[in-house]
């Protein structure tokens with residue numbers, strides 16, 4: 001599978017775009033005319049610059065409002081085309097993209113358009129060039145790839161072919177089966193883009209909201225499968241018009257694009273009708289069994305505060321690392337590591353972000369295979385020296401530059417607690433609170449980063465993303481989207497902050513980057529847990545009494561239940577699957593907190609309660625006397 005991306009997809013000046021595109025590993029690049037026009041070098045300079053980056057120019061575009069023009073406009077279009085052919089020859093590309101006409105004066109008619117294209121094909125052939133015709137979803141007459149194909153078929157010229165673009169086909173919900181019968185030689189190139197499902201004007205949707213395959217909601221894999229079934233094995237080229245990408249950083253966005261194509265190729269390859277698509281095989285998406293541990297980096301002073309909080313939550317110090325200053329706190333199946341070592345990645349993470357949960361370990365079926373897949377998908381590997389006899393944990397870089405460790409139960413990785421740790425003699429004074437497992441890990445990122453991490457997690461792990469929900473903070477909106485698997489053993493919530501006055505935005509700003517802002521633990525009995533926490537000296541987040549009157553009325557709760565909720569500061573929600581109970585800690589430091597939940601069948605995350613608990617949490621932001629633990 002040869003990969004390409006249009007310059008329009010990436011922010012910056014043309015040289016910056018090309019550098020980012022080449023660094024991400026693409027084979028080719030579509031030169032958008034505006035990027036070329038804004039650059040003050042000759043077409044030959046641009047061509048040389050592209051090739052110096054090891055890239056091929058896959059096409060030059062767009063050539064607009066060509067077919068079906070009445071005279072005298074018609075003659076003018078051919079003069080215009082000849083000028084573009086001149087540029088292309090100097091650039092060193094042989095393919096021009098003609099997008100279907102949007103001009104109000106254009107005339108319809110398949111045969112008229114076919115005749116125009118045939119004539120253009122004759123002119124292109126004289127120069128050894130080719131023309132690909134693409135139906136824009138909002139074009140005046142030709143807005144369906146089936147009509148565009150019929151025009152190309154009737155033009156019947158070797159230098160005229162079809163360009164398919166997933167957005168135009170899928171935004172109109174056109175039948176992708178119609179692609180399967182197109183001869184592969186007549187598909188000159190395939191453009192790919194995804195988009196979130198939003199009900200809006202097609203042109204506006206396309207020009208502002210496209211995103212990388214896998215980041216949106218369109219069935220791009222199904223579209224690509226139909227292409228592969230024709231036997232096409234040419235370039236797959238990303239063409240992403242997106243406001244955030246235009247304003248974002250070039251390198252990570254280009255890297256996301258490359259990852260999206262590799263992931264897409266892998267999805268198509270796994271299908272029996274994948275045709276002749278050449279894609280390097282890789283292990284399948286890693287099934288996640290559970291969260292292995294969450295690790296905090298801290299200095300000695302903050303560590304004392306953190307462990308004091310962990311103890312009020314019922315965690316017991318269970319073991320200490322044999323060679324590093326790392327302690328294991330455990331309760332049920334939850335393992336929290338507190339790393340105060342002066343060496344290694346934890347200490348550099350502490351130097352940048354302060355105390356934070358900088359690493360997470362996921363237990364997968366096979367850690368080596370998961371690692372292999374992650375690397376095939378351009379993940380950045382991480383390793384640091386370990387002492388003799390200790391287990392080397394495979395890891396990749398994750399959100400906010402933190403670490404994502406991969407463990408399994410089939411190798412020594414499943415025995416790290418025996419191999420690397422010594423049981424602790426301390427303990428006893430803490431009452432266990434019935435916390436059983438990590439329910440979810442909430443990571444706060446800048447809003448623009450959300451697609452990056454959704455793609456990262458869903459391409460490497462067997463998990464899906466849920467639709468985006470808006471979380472209302474008194475100071476703004478935070479967008480939340482969940483990556484989860486069917487069993488619920490992996491649940492990651494990603495919260496995208498748009499401004500720094502929200503609790504999430506404050507957290508990012510004050511801890512110098514994205515990261516884990518809260519950890520949610522599951523209990524089988526929230527009331528028993530609340531009582532045990534109280535005995536341990538834990539102070540729950542105080543919820544407004546007004547909330548309980550409303551919740552009783554809304555769900556028709558028994559007053560006795562409402563009273564118990566109110567007394568324990570427990571929030572309540574319900575969906576079609578069951579009931580949900582939530583209890584929060586106050587915030588520590590710049591906004592980190594713990595959540596305790598009981599799910600009685602409920603599948604969501606309590607979004608309806610978010611406004612109330614955020615308001616309460618913000619009251620605790622940096623109060624006197626609370627420990628300073630940043631998330």
Ligand SMILES: O=C(O)c1ccc(O)c(O)c1
Nearest residue numbers: 062099134165206207239
């Ligand atoms: O938005 C547009 O005009 C436009 C131009 C060229 C394309 O290939 C396309 O998909 C859209």
Ligand SMILES: [Mg+2]
Nearest residue numbers: 134165191239
């Ligand atoms: Mg296109």
